[in-house]
Structures are given as structure tokens and as C-alpha cells.
Amino acid sequence: MIPFLNLQALNQRFEDEFQEVLRRVLSSGWYIHGEECGAFEAEFAAYCGVQHAVGVGNGLDALVLILRALLETGRLQPDDEVLVPGNTFIASALAVSACGLRVRLVEPELSRFNLDPQAVEAAIGERTRVILAVHLYGRMADMPALAEIAQRHGLLLLEDAAQAHGARLGARRAGAWGLAAGFSLFPGKPLGALGDGGVVTTDNAELAAVIRSLQNYGSPIKYQHERKGGNSRLDELQAAFLRIKLRYLDADNQARHDIARRYAKGLDRRLSLPELPTEGEVHAWHLYVVRSEHRDALQQRLLKAGVQTLIHYPTPIHRQAAYRELGGLSLPATERLSEQVLSLPIYPGLSAQQVDHVIDACNDFAAIEPNSSVREH
Incomplete structure (x- = not known):
């Protein structure tokens, strides 16, 4: 795993x-x-x-x-x-x-x-x-x-x-x-x-x-x-x-960036991928978050392939019981993200072989789910 x-x-x-x-x-x-x-x-x-x-x-x-x-x-x-x-x-x-x-x-x-x-x-x-x-x-x-x-x-x-x-x-x-x-x-x-x-x-x-x-x-x-x-x-x-x-933070962030670039190069574009940073911008890559209209099925497929993922965040604030006073609020973009986002492994020490395994598992899913792309509204 x-x-x-x-x-x-x-x-x-x-x-x-x-x-x-x-x-x-x-x-x-x-x-x-x-x-x-x-x-x-x-x-x-x-x-x-x-x-x-x-x-x-x-x-x-x-x-x-x-x-x-x-x-x-x-x-x-x-x-x-x-x-x-x-x-x-x-x-x-x-x-x-x-x-x-x-x-x-x-x-x-x-x-x-x-x-x-x-x-x-x-x-x-x-x-x-x-x-x-x-x-x-x-x-x-x-x-x-x-x-x-x-x-x-x-x-x-x-x-x-x-x-x-x-x-x-x-x-x-x-x-x-x-x-x-x-x-x-x-x-x-x-x-x-x-x-x-x-x-x-x-x-x-x-x-x-x-x-x-x-x-x-x-x-x-x-x-x-x-x-x-x-x-x-x-x-x-x-x-x-x-x-x-x-003292090691910049090197660790560079390691995460290298993994993000490998994901960006290898992942099937039927998944919605996060943008790479623009010139002069440094992304800390705390999380690498893809989007799919079949997010839950993708997560289960990755788990079966030996890849652990997390969802950040499955229930938006205005739908939490703690903020029931905001329950009538409509936030379509926020709600769409909560239904589509999936965070893939990204951390220093993750090997190229492990990253490629994650890529292959994602691409296998995309190949059998022709409607797995994200439609923007």
C-alpha cells in the first residue's frame, strides 16, 4: 500500500x-x-x-x-x-x-x-x-x-x-x-x-x-x-x-514540486489536474488535488490498486451542523469541489516508481470511465 x-x-x-x-x-x-x-x-x-x-x-x-x-x-x-x-x-x-x-x-x-x-x-x-x-x-x-x-x-x-x-x-x-x-x-x-x-x-x-x-x-x-x-x-x-x-523546508517543497510535475506529465487529462505554478511562483504542494465527476469510484479503484487517498473536504462549511445557520446558502463552485476533489500522495521520499504506480492506477480508471472528465459550468 x-x-x-x-x-x-x-x-x-x-x-x-x-x-x-x-x-x-x-x-x-x-x-x-x-x-x-x-x-x-x-x-x-x-x-x-x-x-x-x-x-x-x-x-x-x-x-x-x-x-x-x-x-x-x-x-x-x-x-x-x-x-x-x-x-x-x-x-x-x-x-x-x-x-x-x-x-x-x-x-x-x-x-x-x-x-x-x-x-x-x-x-x-x-x-x-x-x-x-x-x-x-x-x-x-x-x-x-x-x-x-x-x-x-x-x-x-x-x-x-x-x-x-x-x-x-x-x-x-x-x-x-x-x-x-x-x-x-x-x-x-x-x-x-x-x-x-x-x-x-x-x-x-x-x-x-x-x-x-x-x-x-x-x-x-x-x-x-x-x-x-x-x-x-x-x-x-x-x-x-x-x-x-x-532548514530543509525549501528542499522538501522542491521534492513535492518534482512529484507534482511528474503527475502533471503522466496523468490522463480526462481527470482535471491542478495548475502548475506560473513563473516566479512557488507552490508548497501541501496537497495534490485532482477532480473527477466519479471521484468516489476513482478513490475506490485506487484503494484496490494499493494507493491511499483522502478527500479535502467532503462536506463544505455551510453544510456542516456547526453552521446550520448558513444551511440555506447556495455556493455552487464550493459544492462542486466538495463532490469532485481527491488528494493523491505527494511528499518527500515518495519514489518515482510509487508515483508512476499512482499515475497508472488513475489512468486505468480514466480509460474505463470515458465520462470521468470534469465539466465546467
């Missing part, structure tokens, strides 16, 4: 280095908010090309803390509206709801899976204050277009970069386009810890300071609490592991 993601093999590459830093952290006696976390924050900020990075407990917390900091500083008010892609993971919407803000779902571009700038423009209303751009599957949203829209309408532009570590447009990486960005460091992400973790990036010193306060009980100084904060901290051991993996 070709696993969808082989985390054991991915992390065993660094076992000797992990053992070394484990001994270092253990012997330090300092396990929260110490030198390792501070060093990771500085290194990740430099990597993204921003002034500040704040390590937090997970990717959801990263988004919540950004929005809470904006509320604390008066740049947002309760019940303000945030534009969120309809086809993202539910965490993007949950962060908005957790802060007492309104979720407004917006359709994606079918070709890129990311926010459609025209749909964003059309969705802006009286209470709209934020555009939350999600770099879905590792490809950056159209940030120049979204930044222009945000500036023209006086909106805040934020990034959900949970899947896009190392992605960039031109010289600017994910995490350096909006006022702030939230990253997940969940183990399966392009830059993944060996447990939960997250990080916020920003060039705004005030925002970074408020987030640091909120993630540590609202306390900039021990036992002095300026805000009603919480506890969302990146621990020393995970930070030490992440410092090692950050």
Missing part, C-alpha cells in the same frame, strides 16, 4: 538531529518560552521576510489570536464581517466565530481552488471589515488582486497560511502579504512539528505584542495581567524540532 502520507519516514530522516536537541532541551531544564522558541520565532520570521513571529499552540489559535488582537486594539468590533473561502477547512471559519465575528463565505476560482477576487468584490457589504485569504493546498491566493481590493475598500487583509509554508509569489513568501498570517505546524503540514503547534507572522509590532500577551494569560510580565488572555504556547521541544525541519 502506498500511504497517503508517511510521517514516520519523513521524520526518521532527522532522528539523529532530533535526539541531539532532545538532550539539549532536557538538560536545559527550560521547557516553555525559552531559547529554542525564541530562536525558532526569529528564524521563521526571517524565512518569511517579516519582523515578528509568535509561536502558539496550533493553527486555529494562530487565527483566533490575530482576530482577538484586532478586537483588543479596536481595529475590529464585535459582529464585524470576515470574508472566508467557502471551500476551506472549517478552522478558518471557526476562528472567526470564536471571536464573535460574522462569517461570510465566498466562492473560489475553480482553476486555483483559492478565493475568486471578483467574488470577493461582489461580497463586500456594510459590515465587511476583513478578507481572510486562505492559501489552500499550498498555493498562494491572488494576493496582489486581494490587496488592491482591500486597500480600495479600507479592509484588513489576513492570511490563513496553514498549508503554505514556503510558498511565494515573486520575492514575497506566504505570511508576508497581509497585516498578519496564521500558520499551522500540525505534523502533516509542509513544516510540521511532532505534535501540535502554530505560529503568527506580522510586520506590526503592536499586533505582535498584543498577541504575545493574549497567548500567555494576558500577561506581558509574570503575574501582571493586562488582558483576559489564554494559554497557547509553542513548547521548547517542538520549537527545537521545527528549527531543524525549517
